[in-house]
Amino acid sequence: MRHNLAGLWISLLAIFTTAVHCRTDSQDVSALNGMYSSLTSHSQLEGWKSSGGDPCGDSWKGIKxxxxxxxxxNxxxxxxxxxxxxxxANMASVTHFDLSKNNLNGDLPYQLPPNSRHIDLSKNSFTGVVPFSISEMTNLNTLNLAHNQLNNQLGDMFGKLTKLKQMDLSFNSLSGNLPQSFKSLSGLKKLDLQNNQLSGSIKVLGNLxxxxxxxxxxxxxxxxxxxxxxxxxxxxxxxxxxxxxxxPPEKGIGKPAVIGIVLGSIAFVLLVVSVIVAVVKKRSSLPPLRFLDEELNHHRSPTPLASQELSNNVSEFKPSDSALIDIKALPEVPSSSARSSASDCVQTLDDNEITNRLNAARSISIRVVHHFPFADLRAATGNFASSRLIGxxxxxxxxxxxxxxxxxxxxxxxxxTKFLGSSPEEFSQIISKISHVHHPNIAKLVGYSSEQGDNMLVYxxxxxxxxxxxxxVSDDFSKPLTWNTRVKIALGTxxxxxxxxxSCSPPIVHKNIKSSNIVLDSEFNPHLSDCGLASFHQRPxxxxxxGYKAPECSVPEAYTLKSDVYSFGVVMLELLTGRQPLDRSKPISEQFLVxxxxxxxxxIVSLSNMVDPSLRGLYPPKSLSMLADIIAFCVRPEPKFRPQMSEVVVSLLRLVEHSNMNMREDLDLGMDDNDD
Known part of the structure; x- marks a missing residue:
């Protein structure tokens, strides 16, 4: 009897311990749910679920x-x-990530578990480029991306990977020169680059x-x-x-020659320094950005070839201290390795403290936004001329x-007028908020200006x-967006x-999602703008x-996350039909797009008739139906029946995969039909 009671207590203790200590972190659960949903064949994943579950407590296959x-x-x-x-990227405790020897495809995700020490994605069918997020994986020891279909050049992303010992990028289609940041791989013992299309010199490997x-x-x-x-x-x-x-290396040279070279070098350095000083004095008020520019023809819309994508390093400027907001002293974005209840995107400080730091910051951080003098912005915009107005x-x-x-x-x-009745600190709070929002598909804040009642944000x-x-706003010079480009824009947004x-805690509601707030780079990747400006949208x-406003938003205060979902559904309708959300020129029954x-x-018949005519029928019909289903869920009248944005992303990823698999076949069939 006593033995049985002891056994019972042990069993109860085990159950209690599992319930208390083995409940998996919610971010890990969500990430694994997303992975499971993105897979199309996963019968081997015992215990896995598409929603909820306890991977640690229930011993999901391959999970430790x-x-x-x-x-x-594994x-x-x-x-x-x-x-x-x-x-x-939410799986901050994962150090070993192995999905090798499967049949996975599509582009590699732009973010991988950030604190990984061992990544093995070899022997799959991944396409695209080596993810730039690898550049921040300072603990990475082994990287194996061999035997895939990766292409394009290697980004200059290896400067911080001093712990990397083994890297295998063999049997892909990588091209271009080896990046100079390879010189920083001070711990690299084994490197496999065979069977690619890499070119140029391998001198950068000489001192490894x-x-x-x-x-x-x-x-x-x-x-x-x-x-x-x-x-x-x-x-x-x-x-x-x-x-x-x-x-052969050059032999030693005589003393007179050395003296001559030294004197000449000194003279050259003095000349260079004088030029630099002159340039700095002239341009000290500007951040060190350099972008190629072409004058736009204001009589037509820009074409895809009229652009060069901007640098991704605008957050690393080091202008003078007086021109910086102290982003390090302001609320810091917690690293993905430090999970807590603290905000991942925005935290709040006392208004006076923010204002003081905004006005008189002495920054030692490289995460900065730049102060632009109003006079310089006025000159650069031609005194805010109408010819420079882009939105x-x-x-x-x-x-x-x-x-x-x-x-x-x-x-x-x-x-x-939007600042009438508001405190002087509101603008500094807006800047602090926007500065902590970082995502590849969100337009980056470069700087700000606040002088004499004029508040400006520089992007x-x-x-x-x-x-x-x-x-x-198309014309004869504009190139219509292809089906794949439209899907790409929808997914990125x-x-x-x-x-x-x-990913932000507390969540950020955008409140102004519309096609004019989605800007496109040279590769037609979307960048959502106006993020962090929701406070303006709460005013009567x-x-x-x-045309974008959800039915429940009779007043601005009623706007929720699900209202953003509705607005995004309207944007997808624009991509599908080419129509504006509200068009008074249409018959009354067609004026409101939704x-x-x-x-x-x-x-099916009605759907095909409402597709944007500029696509000329060049789209996969099955993918069209999939997009229509996603849109229908997003624009449901009742907010509670709309999906979360993570669910929308998963659905669009499936659509992308389906489009890639069927685009060629569907287009061929479409052309055959047209020929008939």
């Missing part, structure tokens, strides 16, 4: 945990198909502590550095090496600012303009909104965007 955190994901060789999901190097079957040229010829395993065949031996909204106008050195920025001049500039212009809703005078389109979304 420490406490309540997932630390290891799904190698399980015959998985589909894609990997999009919430991997390599023990094994394979660069066979590429397009490398020049000479093999002498330092590499002594490593234990070197394979270099199948390249275009220079046949003559490299030139006009209910809270202000956006101007193109161009400087003599080719620098181009977008300046949002906020309507001064990176995208010469392809807004989605609204491409859809609704959805990911930006999902970040605001579900604010127009929430005709009311006209919704009843037709589930009718």
């Amino acid at each position: 945990c420490s406490g309540s955190s997932v630390t290891k994901i 799904l190698s060789g399980l015959g998985l198909t589909g894609s990997m999901g999009y919430q991997l 502590p390599l023990e094994e190097l394979n660069v066979e079957n590429n397009k490398f040229s020049g000479w093999i550095p002498a330092e590499l010829k002594n490593i234990s395993s070197l394979q270099t065949g199948g390249n275009s090496w220079s046949t003559p031996p490299p030139p 006009k909204g209910s809270i202000g106008c956006v101007y193109r600012a161009k400087y003599a050195d080719g620098q181009v920025l977008a300046v949002k001049k906020l309507d001064s 990176e500039y995208f010469r392809n303009g807004s989605l609204h212009k491409f859809l609704h 959805a990911q930006a909104i999902a970040y605001l809703h579900e 005078s604010q127009n929430l965007g005709a 009311l006209w389109a919704t009843p037709q979304l589930h009718d």
Whole structure:
């Protein structure tokens, strides 16, 4: 009896311990749910679910945990198909990530578990580029992306990976020169680059502590550095090496020659310094941005080839201390490795404290936004000339600012009436909030100006303009957006909104999602603008965007996350139909896009008739139905029946995969039909 009671207590204790200590972190659960939903064949994933569950407590296949955190994901060789999901960046405790030897496809996610030490995604069918997020994985020890279909050049992303010991990028379609940041791989012992299309010199590898190097079957040229010829395993065949031996090192030179060289060098340095000082004095009020610019023809819309994508490093400027907001001293974005109840995007400080730091910051941080003198912005915009106006909204106008050195920025001049009755600290709070929002599909804040009642926000500039212009302000010179580009824009925008809703704590409601607030870079990647400006949309005078406003938003205060979902559904309707959300020129029954389109979304014949004519029938019919289904869910009248943005992203990822698989077949069939 006593033995039975003891056994019972042990069982109860085990159950209680599991319930208390093995409940998996919610972010890990959400990320694994997203991964499961993105996979199309996952019969081997025992215990996995598309929603909820307890991976640690229920021992999901391939999942290892420490406490309540997932630390290891090993799904190698399980015959998985589909894609990997999009919430991997939330898995901050994962150090071992292995999905090798499967049939996974699509582009590699732009974010992977950020604190990984071992990543193995080899022997799949991944496409696209090596994710730039790898550049921040300072603990990475092993990276294996071999035997995939990766292409394009390697980004200059390896400067911080000093702990990386093994890297295998072999058997892909990588091209271009080796990045100079390879020089920083001070711990690299083994490097495999064979069977790619890499070119140029391998001199950048000369001083690495390599023990094994394979660069066979590429397009490398020049000479093999002498330092590499002594490593234990070197394979270099199948390249275009220079046949003559490299030139011998220069012999010593005489003392008079040395003196001459030194004096000449000193004179040259003094000349360079004087030029730099003169330039700095002339341009000290501007951040060190350099963008190529072409004068726009104001008689037509910009074409895709009229743009060059801006640099991703605008957050790393180091101008003078007096011109900086102290972003380090202001609320810091917690790293993904430090989960807590603290805000991931925005935190609040006392108003006076923010204002003091805004006005008199002495920053030691590289995460900064720049103060622009009003006079400089006025000059760069031609005194805010109408010819420089690139957008006009209910809270202000956006101007193109161009400087003599080719620098181009977008300046949002906020309507001064929006600040009537508000405290002086409100603008500093807005800047603090926007500065903590970081996502590849969200327009980046470069700087600000606040002088004599004029408040302005300065953003990176995208010469392809807004989605609204491409859809609704077209002419003979404009190139229509293809089906795949439209889906790409929808997916990128959805990911930006999902970040605001579900990665930020507390969640950020955008409140002004519309096609004119989605700007396109040179590759037609979308960038959501006006993020963090929701406080303006809570004022009674604010127009929430005709045609985009959800039914429940009779007053601005009623706007919720699900209201954003509705507005995004309207944007997808624009992409589908090419129509504006509200068009008074149409017959009364067709003026409101949602009311006209919704009843037709589930009718195949009606659906095909409402597709944007500029597509000329070049789209996969099955993917069209999938997009219509997603839209129908988003624009439901009742907010509670609309999906979360993460669910929208998963659905769009499936659509992307389906489009990639069926685009060629469907287009061929469509052309055959047209020929008939």
